[in-house]
Amino acid sequence: MLSVARLRNTKDERLGDEIESSFFIGGGSGINDFPDFCTDNLLDNIDFDDLFVGMENEVDVLPDLDILGDFSVSGGEESESLNYTTASGSSENIHVKESSSKEEIKVSDSGSGTSSLTQGEEILSKRDSSKSSTPKVAADKGKKSSKNQQGKRKVKVDWTPELHRRFVQVVEQLGVDKAVPSRILELMGIDGLTRHNIASHLQKYRSHRKHLLAREAEAASWSQRRQIYSGGVALKGCKREMISNPNWFTPTIGFPPVAPMPHFRPLHVWGHPSMDQRHIWPKQNFPPNSRPPVLWPAPAASPSSHRQQVPNSMPHGTPCFQPPPPTPTNFGAPPAVPGLPPHAMYKADATAAVPSTPQACPHPPFDFHPSKESIDAALEDVLTKPWLPLPLGLKPPSTDSVVVELHRQGIEKIPPNTSCG
């Protein structure tokens, strides 16, 4: 059984008797098992499959923590029952205790076997011990004093995954916009938590959510821009084969297929492994040498070899652009159109036609005037090629850059004796 021992140190907190909050948490998944997204070189180290780890079983209500894997939410769509069970079938409860002897929050695991919360206890112990030796107190900060009326600083509440999960569930239940600290506190039913604790956590939660929504909008904008591209670029000039013939012209820029923007799933925020939860949530355990489940099925036209070559096969300077962030709209749900790959993709063989050194071309740039049909054909070629996940950190091309790129490649690959009409 899991307990959170909170020791009395303030007046205003609801420190009561030990109360069973009666929700069960999962065990068996360790913090160190989580895929490590902390890497300084994303392009070199990203495993794109890992970006979509373990989302195939997500549910609407508690999507952001289902990646813990060992949580089994009964019922799927509706999980308000708070019936969480461990992988082994045992149940665990969370307690919040109070004590007047010393100031600490302790998470203990009295259940059988090891669990992520056992590790949580260790983390908490370290944290408490590290800060207890020389407590830093704002002595002369006036109103901003960190001391309470007894002169002791309140203990930090450690928002463990379980606690956060509960929090998210309640917020979801109330509605993100209608969730206020007092209601959250009431519905969470965790004794020892204060409204201030909730408010603080809620503030952070909203902040993260706001950030995510901004990125969501950006992704939508990007998708919209792609639709403009696929509509054709009006240029005049050259023969179609100059563009459609891959020996002459193979666009190196890929465009993502139009991403379906399904309903917004509101709580895929802050806590999702693809976000910045590198330290907080337990890692999901995958067997060595195994690849985690991939959310999106690979497009039929995209052989697996393409997938494997992606991260390291792109030479510097290869045009590519940033996929939208893993958001509610691009993981979890299948493409709206069967066979249509997700939008965080790029063309599989996009780099194949890029010469390592620019080829001499007899045609001055202004001789290259591809027709609309040619451009459309090139774009069609782009759009019909397999798509693969795109490395993070690069921006999508502007419309102008697309034209310039088409232009550049046309120039570079026009055979010497080609006549432009």
Next chain:
DNA sequence: TATTGAATAT
């Protein structure tokens, strides 16, 4: 007066 949310402190 209690609550909330943002700003600020630790």
Next chain:
DNA sequence: GATATTCAAT
């Protein structure tokens, strides 16, 4: 970066 505290607005 996470959490606590303060404070103005309601």
